[in-house]
Amino acid sequence: MTLALRRTSEWGPALAVFALGIAAWEGLTRGIGVEEFLLPPLSAILDTLQDNWDLIWSAGFFTLKEALGGFVLGATAAILIGLALARWRTVGRAFMPYAIAANAIPIIAFAPITNNWFGITSQASKMVIAAVLVFFPVLVNTLRGLTSVRPQQIELMRSYASGELEIFRRVRIPTALPYIFSGLKVGTVLAMIGAIVGDYFGGSQNSLGILIKRSAGIFDFKLAWAAILVASILGIAFYAAVATAERLTMRWNPSDRAN
């Protein structure tokens, strides 16, 4: 089978489910007359999206920027700290319990506080929320990756008289990359959640969270749904971008090649 054909046969079933889902949604909402405030038909949502195109997308990109900022901030910090903790194990042992404890804190609850720190309409306050959410899964995955090197790989490098730094660069980091990327992929989703929920607690009029909250508040559920649709599209695109970066970075990845 050619690659294109195989791709089609891989995607075929998923596409069929997608089409069926849309049809069921449309059919059920129109057919049995589900009230519009419960669940509007998809076509009505799409119409609303078209009518409010600029408003919704500009809110979408505003919030995406918050999510991206938080993602970069949280992921960078997590990778750097992960590297340091793996390099100096004692430091790792000293800090990990607190990192784990911190992870158990419902970070979203801090949104009003960060609003207070950075100003209620500032994007920085949402970035902080998103960053904190992204931080932990990336840190844990980075650490697990860096320490999942097999002992014989280390012995081999030591037989070449390699020092810790060289072992880090040549063995630990390449070994950790798949782990780091799976942390980053989880992080994209969390960053979007952080940014949108951060908006709920007070944000710019031009943000997705506020748009959803406000339109639901005035019973304009079609607009709320249209905004949610845009949030999903942006979230999926964000995830796909990181997944693509992963594929490009690790062309060697066996799981990709298995056919």
Next chain:
Amino acid sequence: MSVVKLAGVHKEFAQGDVVALEDIDLEVQPGEFVSLIGPSGCGKSTLLRIVGDLIQPTGGSVVVNGKRAHQARVDRDYGIVFQDAVLFDWRTVEKNIALPLELTGWSRRRRAERVRELMELVELTGFERHHPWQLSGGMQQRVSIARALSFSPALLLMDEPFGALDEMTRERMNLELLRIWEQTGSTVIFVTHSIAEAVFLSDRVVVMSPRPGRITGIVGVDLPRPRASETRELPRYAELIRDVRRTLRRGGGLEEEGEDEEPLIVAEEGL
């Protein structure tokens, strides 16, 4: 001058005074093929790592290539092959082989030239751009051997390199290894738990016993070289296997009960 000279080597592991090795004296001559054999727990792998300066002995002296073991490691005087090929998945076959050369700062051109020679030596030409997971176990181990030989070390340390391979691949790899050894003229210390393999490959078989790990005896192998599959059919081959087995039993390395005690034929202790 011997390539490896161990005198009174002693190893105790810190936790719960376990004596891993006791009073090990061994000398390995240039170009010699020496096997270490013994049941698990006899410290043969530990001894190999002590020679490679990957584990520090508690006592005794370890001289490799006329230097202290540490200096020999820093000077990259030995190559090592493990039971697992320990290849890096993100590197192609040629880049795995070139890794040690990269670390020593060889130029790209010299590296490419050397890799080509090595690929020929281990008969993997054509697989340069493959990734390790695309190769069979035997091929992976050949890559690992090529990598260990990359900077033509005086000494090759092998820790049960064919232990994970099936019987047929293993016999073929034994022949390959002998061919490579004869071509490169390097000295080999080979850890194994297969008596037949040790006899087939070696000039001398060092038999070890467990708790504490010590040398029970050394069996000199006087089979003609070059050795081939037919070597396994020689009566002398069977005799030598019996000798190694008896020596193992004497050290408590074989579980079976000793029958009639025949005199042990332990040839040329030392050399």
